[in-house]
Amino acid sequence: NAGVTQTPKFQVLKTGQSMTLQCAQDMNHEYMSWYRQDPGMGLRLIHYSVGAGITDQGEVPNGYNVSRSTTEDFPLRLLSAAPSQTSVYFCASSNYPTGWGGDYGYTFGSGTRLTVV
C-alpha cells in the first residue's frame, strides 16, 4: 500500500545510546518532516526537508540529525539518547514542496514509540 512507512514501531534505548528511526514514502512527495508528539504538547516539528539534499531545522532540533539523500527516505538520528527524548515520533510527507498540505494534507506514518531509560 502506498504511504509512509516507519520502522521500528517500538524501541527502548539506554541513556547515551544512538539510533536511527527510518522513514520511507512511495508517493514521490518532495516535502518530508519529522514530528514528536508528547501528552499535552501537540505535534512539534523536529526537522524537515523540501527535497533530496535539502534539510532544515524545526522547532525542537537539538539532539537530532537528519539527511535526505533520496526522495523516498528521510531517516532521523538520535545522537545520544536522553530520557527527555521519550516520545512518539511521526514522519510525514506532502506533495507540496512548501509543506502546508492544502487539499491533500500531510500523510503520516504510524509512528515510532521510543522510550529512553
Next chain:
Amino acid sequence: QKEVEQDPGPLSVPEGAIVSLNCTYSNSAFQYFMWYRQYSRKGPELLMYTYSSGNKEDGRFTAQVDKSSKYISLFIRDSQPSDSATYLCAMSGGVDSNYQLIWGAGTKLIIKP
C-alpha cells in the same frame, strides 16, 4: 501562553449527538486552518481544511473559522462510534512562516453507542 489552545477533553457524547470541537489562537497571521483526526496508535489524517475565514462542509463535518475572534470550530453531525478519536487542529501563516504548521494538543472525543 501557547500559540494554539485546544481543550484536551475527553469529550464524551451519545451516538447521534452534534459535536463541537474548538481551538483558539493568538497569531493573527494564521490564514490556513486544518483539522486532523488521529485514531489510537495511528498517525493523524487530514479531515478538513479552510483558507482564511468562513465555513466549509464535507458530509457530516463542518469547519468554521472566525478570524476576528481567533477561533476555529469543527462540527460533527449525527456522530458515530467510529468518530471516536483525538481531533487535532493545525494552522499556518503561509509563506511568511515558511508554511510551518502549529498544532493544538488535541481533543479526545468518545462517542457512546
